[in-house]
Amino acid sequence: MARTLPNRNFGRASIKFMDICEHLQSAGDPAPLPAEGCAECLETGGRWVHLRKCLSCGHVGCCDSSPSRHATAHFHQSGHPVMRSYEPGEEWRWCFVDNALG
Template sequence: MTVVSDPHLLMIRPVVPQTPGGCADCLRLGTPWIHLRLCLTCGHVGCCDSSPMRHARAHAHTEGHPIVQSFEPGENWRWCYVDETML
């Protein structure tokens, strides 16, 4: 039996980035982003908390999809917006 340390990890699904070219909301609004995050429940690509609009966090709270992974080249970490912790 595997012990899951964060219950939100159960929400991770195989995903395909919906907008591999950038933050979905920033692309639609014409706003800038700094770094990108990939929702591991639905594939939404959103901008990070250092970006002006913080779309990844907004998506996590609005849609109830708490786990993201960095969508930056060479980075492979995950973050839970509910528990505010790296996974």
């Protein structure tokens, strides 16, 4: 079940915060599986642009800007709903089920 954060009125602009889905609310942050990059790309000699980490099992896969899109493939194979950026300095998360950023 999603919860809605309250609207805030900042002068003339009204900002409505997005719903936070239940998957993002309950996502863990497991240690990454041992990998020096996208696990599948390393096995096949592929290349990646950015890395993403599954917040259910720690799988590290490549982003959708990468040719093979292994993080999304991992979601379709496993059903694990939430991943996060695995890039230094980035903390955002993505829920595949609800198409929600958190």
